[in-house]
Amino acid sequence: MSGGWNPITGRDSGSGRPAFSPYGAPQPAQGQAYIPHAGGPGYNFGTVPQYTTWPNTAYGYYPIGAAQGFPQYGMPAQGAFAGFHAPQTFAYQPNGTGNLLPRQPQPYPNIDPTMPAAQMTNTTGGTGCEPGYNYFFPAEHTKAHIFKTNTPPWQLPPTAQIPFKAAHIPCNTTMAELLKGFGCTNQTPKKNKCFEVVSGGGGKWYKGLEVNGADKDLLKKTIKDVGWDSTRTGNPNEKPVVCLWFCRD
Missing domain, CATH: 3.10.20.90 (Phosphatidylinositol 3-kinase Catalytic Subunit; Chain A, domain 1)
Known part of the structure; x- marks a missing residue:
């Protein structure tokens, strides 16, 4: 039950680690609360290769055969491109120019008045766990x-x-x-x-x-x-x- 909703960033995209951490980066989604660190226009849809200095870690490399109709890329061969690293790229900010996943206005969650306990209010004024937090469930x-x-x-x-x-x-x-x-x-x-x-x-x-x-x-x-x-x-x-x-x- 990690992640939730708040009136500023909307629905959390996931409970993964922060940007630049080597493993477990969150998956991009509409209304995402996190910004992929190896991204930019087209990156979230796999239309360009993922250049990253950490192959096979947070986002890995663009695998061969991952998408039909687009250039196929693999890891550089040893020797031919030894020591070569493309510069780190960044995703555009939400609602920034060229962003393929612009942040949309986030409506308030629909709360069932017959069961308000199904929602948890957090300190942001939203519902669910706050970004980065998980929930400690009762034992029974x-x-x-x-x-x-x-x-x-x-x-x-x-x-x-x-x-x-x-x-x-x-x-x-x-x-x-x-x-x-x-x-x-x-x-x-x-x-x-x-x-x-x-x-x-x-x-x-x-x-x-x-x-x-x-x-x-x-x-x-x-x-x-x-x-x-x-x-x-x-x-x-x-x-x-x-x-x-x-x-x-």
């Missing part, structure tokens, strides 16, 4: 299927097809965080509710545990405290996946 998660329906699932007929979103939720998430993370932010706390939905077989669902924003004691508990832990895998002969339904009105 539970599997959850979040039903998306305006009608409580236990009131639907057995033949109803219920859309849902699947999520891994850290087991140390509190009930208060769970409600907020799935968009239950009504000004009246009691209207923010989460229900566990239990399968009765044959397409029928029943209402299980109920959590609302006014239950201060239950809001302090973690989802693991109520049995929503890593054992809820849904695998054969194991506990079923946690099924939840949220409402805020």
